[in-house]
Amino acid sequence: MWYADVILPLPLAGFFTYQIPEEYLKVAKPGVRAIVQAGKKKKYTALIYRIHQNKPEGYEVKSILALPDHKAIVNKFQLKLWDWISDYYMCTPGDVYRAAMPAGFKSEKRAFKPKTECYVRLNLHLKDEKKLNELLDNLSRAPRQYKLIMQYLESAGFPEKLYPAWTGLKELLSKTGTSHAVYKSLVKKGILETRQHEVSRLDVYNTEIEKPLSLNEKQIKALNTVKESFEAKDVVLLHGITSSGKTEIYIHLISEELAKGKQVLYLLPEIAITTQIIMRLRRVFGDKVGIYHSKFSGHERVEIWKNLNRQSTGMREPYQIILGVRSSLFLPFDSLGLVIVDEEHENTYKQFDPAPRYHARDTAIMLARLHNAKVLLGSATPSLESYYNCLTGKYGQVELSSRYLDLQPPEIKIVSLHEAYRRKQMKSHFSVQLLEAIEKSLQQHEQVILFQNRRGFSLYLECGACGWVPRCKHCDVSLTYHKKERKMVCHYCGYKAETVTVCGSCGSTHMQMKGFGTEKIEDEIALFFPGVRTARLDIDAIRSRKTLENIIAGFERGEIDMLVGTQMISKGLDFDNVGLVGILNADNMLNYPDFRAYERSFQLMLQVSGRAGRKNKRGAVIIQAYDSDRELYSLVIQNDYRAFARSQLSERKSFSYPPYARLIEITMKSKEREILDQAAEVLATTLKKQTDSRIMGPEYPLISRIRNYHLKRILLKTDKEKSIACVKETIRRSLDELRLKDEYKKVMISVDVDPA
Ligand SMILES: [Zn+2]
Numbered sequence: 001m002w003y004a005d006v007i008l009p010l011p012l013a014g015f016f017t018y019q020i021p022e023e024y025l026k027v028a029k030p031g032v033r034a035i036v037q038a039g040k041k042k043k044y045t046a047l048i049y050r051i052h053q054n055k056p057e058g059y060e061v062k063s064i065l066a067l068p069d070h071k072a073i074v075n076k077f078q079l080k081l082w083d084w085i086s087d088y089y090m091c092t093p094g095d096v097y098r099a100a101m102p103a104g105f106k107s108e109k110r111a112f113k114p115k116t117e118c119y120v121r122l123n124l125h126l127k128d129e130k131k132l133n134e135l136l137d138n139l140s141r142a143p144r145q146y147k148l149i150m151q152y153l154e155s156a157g158f159p160e161k162l163y164p165a166w167t168g169l170k171e172l173l174s175k176t177g178t179s180h181a182v183y184k185s186l187v188k189k190g191i192l193e194t195r196q197h198e199v200s201r202l203d204v205y206n207t208e209i210e211k212p213l214s215l216n217e218k219q220i221k222a223l224n225t226v227k228e229s230f231e232a233k234d235v236v237l238l239h240g241i242t243s244s245g246k247t248e249i250y251i252h253l254i255s256e257e258l259a260k261g262k263q264v265l266y267l268l269p270e271i272a273i274t275t276q277i278i279m280r281l282r283r284v285f286g287d288k289v290g291i292y293h294s295k296f297s298g299h300e301r302v303e304i305w306k307n308l309n310r311q312s313t314g315m316r317e318p319y320q321i322i323l324g325v326r327s328s329l330f331l332p333f334d335s336l337g338l339v340i341v342d343e344e345h346e347n348t349y350k351q352f353d354p355a356p357r358y359h360a361r362d363t364a365i366m367l368a369r370l371h372n373a374k375v376l377l378g379s380a381t382p383s384l385e386s387y388y389n390c391l392t393g394k395y396g397q398v399e400l401s402s403r404y405l406d407l408q409p410p411e412i413k414i415v416s417l418h419e420a421y422r423r424k425q426m427k428s429h430f431s432v433q434l435l436e437a438i439e440k441s442l443q444q445h446e447q448v449i450l451f452q453n454r455r456g457f458s459l460y461l462e463c464g465a466c467g468w469v470p471r472c473k474h475c476d477v478s479l480t481y482h483k484k485e486r487k488m489v490c491h492y493c494g495y496k497a498e499t500v501t502v503c504g505s506c507g508s509t510h511m512q513m514k515g516f517g518t519e520k521i522e523d524e525i526a527l528f529f530p531g532v533r534t535a536r537l538d539i540d541a542i543r544s545r546k547t548l549e550n551i552i553a554g555f556e557r558g559e560i561d562m563l564v565g566t567q568m569i570s571k572g573l574d575f576d577n578v579g580l581v582g583i584l585n586a587d588n589m590l591n592y593p594d595f596r597a598y599e600r601s602f603q604l605m606l607q608v609s610g611r612a613g614r615k616n617k618r619g620a621v622i623i624q625a626y627d628s629d630r631e632l633y634s635l636v637i638q639n640d641y642r643a644f645a646r647s648q649l650s651e652r653k654s655f656s657y658p659p660y661a662r663l664i665e666i667t668m669k670s671k672e673r674e675i676l677d678q679a680a681e682v683l684a685t686t687l688k689k690q691t692d693s694r695i696m697g698p699e700y701p702l703i704s705r706i707r708n709y710h711l712k713r714i715l716l717k718t719d720k721e722k723s724i725a726c727v728k729e730t731i732r733r734s735l736d737e738l739r740l741k742d743e744y745k746k747v748m749i750s751v752d753v754d755p756a
């Protein structure tokens, strides 16, 4: 008797064993889906992980109900990667399964349906030349039918080809401008036959293929150094300043991999950038490039998966290059040669919630290792982790320090907000210097980008007399004022309340609007510069892929004068007519209680600044900041990454933070605060006793209550030299013990390895 250990799409630890019925023995193998029953009634689409002959003891084994696949849809590389993720990031195989596969594969309700279209063919008894000529003579009295048949013969290449081919009806009708009725009568007469063909939902581009752009001397040197480094190292960091032409180097490396018959994965941190890069890649690689991200429909994602798995729908060639965000790591690659992780420092590569809380850069390195492939990390402002790995010789490093086409780096100026307020040189959130610079750029028909590091709107009300701020009923956060609805909204749970005009604490009627977000900035620009065409690029503005593409394309075409945005505008977008970049309040990036706050701020300021500049002209950057004397700002002005890294690394070392230590963060939540406090104390005490790690907490996080759940955090710091595997084992054991105790059953616990 044979058994299958399957992964259920549930956050349950371990595998579940089912018996394989006789008739499925041939098909059942790892990577094939299995419909199984779990619990009393529920059916699930599980995935077979392994098959064996060991009968499980102690319970009655159920049988697999059905196998929907003929061949494995998950390959051995993927299963190995899943193992690594669930082990390293301390989650269940079910968590990984759920994250990895498109919905259409996992659920019966949303099962994948192939798209079909009507195809037609000349009835085979007419393929004889004499009969065909007779037919055409007859049809000359029905000109529209004649036209359609002639178009069919041209498209099908008949009679040059021996056999009349199946041809798409839609195209025939549109080419001839004839109606469905014309086609119907040809079918009725038995001249055409018809059938449904499976077609692809994925766009076909058929773009003219261009040669890659030729590289300048510095790029050639960098390309050769990358290739040399790959001989000794598996991972190489390409540290190239903005506009140094990294993409062209990637393109040359990709060409070489394709020539060897290998696949390439090109990872980007943000959907927003994929639209720009894909055009560049398509010009060189045409339809060999596929895109994969969450804005695609479930059906489209299943098609890309099937395409890579050589179960292509609609006669499309398998993609050789996949451009995508972090989830594309999970696609069924079978011969990867190169993984490019562009903008490798971006924290959007890290998945926060739900599990698996994986980091795409680190997972990409593991994926490449499984395929014996190389990894190229690219950044103008590398993460300290990657830079450190270069210093220790673990990674190779290649620098590219001048701009492509000899563009000059932008001129960066800091404006002191303290000074400006004291001298009454502020108009709302704008210093006089910034307003003048905007005016000048607009006059010269150059575009402007304004950066405001606040997601969404970020306006809130505050009592002018006592400082009271309206807060959410269910969460420990202040409510955000939404202008359009005139309501106060909680960004964590969605709770809405009417705007208050009276202070809830002292009764004063001096409620004031505080803070400012991108929407407010856009409004103010309209006041200061009437008629200027602005657009916003933030999470609210890019709910749909189309809106996002329209904004970027509109800015590229010069139909938008000014772009107001959050982090999103820093992530590798390239525009060629930006005269000025303004950062409205640089300090608020630094005020996060996070050991990465300095690193993030430095990266953000340089990335945003990098958007300024045009051919033959130096771009300008104005940074408004309260603490304008900070050393950090002078490092930004000098674009001195090395000095920045040196000072930050020494600080990280003295306080035992990554890359010198590993962090694991345990978050516990419960509706009952006392139980939470007890459980957290029990866990922290156990961990203190049983590990060498430094335990910080338990502490309430900055926002200590969300959706009526109280939160508590424990942070474990483990020196790099010590075994992190042992620490994880201890955590697993301690959590299991804790969960056994009845009183803590309702405390929810999540573990985040390498929190970002
Ligand atoms: Zn008050």
Ligand SMILES: [Zn+2]
Pocket: 472, 473, 474, 475, 490, 491, 492, 493, 494, 495, 707
């Ligand atoms: Zn709330």
